[in-house]
Amino acid sequence: MSELQLIAELKDGNQQAFIKLIDLYKHLVFNTVLNMVQQFEEAEDLTQEVFIQVFQSIQHFRGDSKLSTWLYRIAITKCLDWQRKNNAKKRMNSMKSIFRLDSHQDIIPDFVHPGIQLANKEKATMLFKALKQLPENQRIAFTLIKADGLSYEEVSEIMQTSIKSLEGLMHRAKENLRKSLEQFYKS
Amino acid sequence: MNKNINHLVNETLESFAHLQKVEAPAGIEQRILQRINQPKGAKEVYLFRNAQWLIAALVIGIVCNVWLAISYNNKVDSSNTETSTISSFESHFGLETTTDLYE
Numbered sequence: 608m609s610e611l612q613l614i615a616e617l618k619d620g621n622q623q624a625f626i627k628l629i630d631l632y633k634h635l636v637f638n639t640v641l642n643m644v645q646q647f648e649e650a651e652d653l654t655q656e657v658f659i660q661v662f663q664s665i666q667h668f669r670g671d672s673k674l675s676t677w678l679y680r681i682a683i684t685k686c687l688d689w690q691r692k693n694n695a696k697k698r699m700n701s702m703k704s705i706f707r708l709d710s711h712q713d714i715i716p717d718f719v720h721p722g723i724q725l726a727n728k729e730k731a732t733m734l735f736k737a738l739k740q741l742p743e744n745q746r747i748a749f750t751l752i753k754a755d756g757l758s759y760e761e762v763s764e765i766m767q768t769s770i771k772s773l774e775g776l777m778h779r780a781k782e783n784l785r786k787s788l789e790q791f792y793k794s
Numbered sequence: 795m796n797k798n799i800n801h802l803v804n805e806t807l808e809s810f811a812h813l814q815k816v817e818a819p820a821g822i823e824q825r826i827l828q829r830i831n832q833p834k835g836a837k838e839v840y841l842f843r844n845a846q847w848l849i850a851a852l853v854i855g856i857v858c859n860v861w862l863a864i865s866y867n868n869k870v871d872s873s874n875t876e877t878s879t880i881s882s883f884e885s886h887f888g889l890e891t892t893t894d895l896y897e
Contacts, residue, residue, distance in 0.1 A: 622827075629823045637818035651819050658826045722814035730802075730809035737806075753810040781807065788803045 610674055617665045628674075629658055635675065636682050642754040643686035643747075645718035645735055653689060657682045672764060679765045683747055690743075737787045745780035748773055 608616075608627065616624035636657050641650040660681050668677055723731045738746055744766070751762045763773045 626823060626827070629826060633818040633822055634815060637822075638815050641816060651822065654818060654822060655826050655829060659829055662830055720813060720816075722816045723809075724812050724814070727809045727812050730806040731813065734806050734809050754813055784807060785803055788806050789799060792799045792802050 611670075614665070614668065614670060614674065618668075625658075625662060628661070632675065632678055633658075636678055639679060639682045639751070639755055640686055641720070642750045643683070644689060645720075645739070647721070649689065653682075653685050656685055660685070676761070676764050679751070683765065687743060733788065733791065734784070737784050737791070740787055741780055741783055745776050745783065748776040749780040749784070752777065 608624075613624055613628060617628060633654065637650060637654045640653045640657070641647065644650055644653060657678065661678065668674075717732050718735045719728065719732055720735065738749065741749065747766060748762060751757045751765065752759065757765075759770050759773055763770045766773065768776075
């Protein structure tokens with residue numbers, strides 16, 4: 608089944624086509640979300656939400672870009688929404704701890720990616736930790752290019768930006784990561 | 795020392811090159827379909843759960859309004875008592891208004 612056929616059947620509300628779509632793209636979406644949120648359970652939940660969003664808004668898909676590009680965009684948006692909610696929750700928790708309303712604070716362990724080779728485990732874990740400090744756009748660009756292995760062309764289409772500005776983002780991301788990694792290795 | 799750190803940083807920056815793809819959790823398709831096909835009632839319960847904060851805010855708002863109205867009425871009542879005390883004072887001394895005292 609070609610992509611156009613699949614889209615047409617999805618728009619017709621064909622459930623089998625939807626199952627086919629999940630089967631085709633579940634690993635892609637899950638890996639992207641996992642690299643972004645760095646939590647296994649949350650990644651599964653967000654992957655489900657991505658496909659539910661696809662199901663609900665397939666009628667609005669104009670077909671200007673590839674289906675995978677559209678899926679990446681939805682996945683990234685979901686991850687950023689989750690991140691913002693999570694940050695707000697963290698701020699609330701720190702407020703509570705200031706007023707001693709709740710002395711218990713969630714300690715999130717360092718993320719160990721299940722796909723890391725043992726020899727690289729420590730370094731990749733360190734890089735994931737440093738990634739959390741980056742501004743949103745730099746983090747998206749770096750994660751999609753380095754962790755998901757996408758090309759600059761694909762990422763520029765997903766982020767709806769020019770390749771030149773994507774190169775700038777990547778340069779700044781590397782600089783910032785270098786600074787925080789240097790700090791870590793010096794201490 | 796610095797050369798060593800630079801080397802470590804460079805290696806760390808390239809550590810994603812060996813990242814292997816992970817398989818999505820088994821049975822995720824069923825869970826997605828379940829969430830899509832869940833009965834309307836379940837969605838309504840979910841909406842109600844989300845709306846409970848709104849309901850709580852409304853109740854607090856109503857309670858505050860009632861409290862403000864009662865305290866305002868009490869204030870008006872006490873100022874009425876004050877007026878009646880002045881009137882009885884005026885009638886006792888045969889004055890029409892309190893300003894007569896100063897004339």
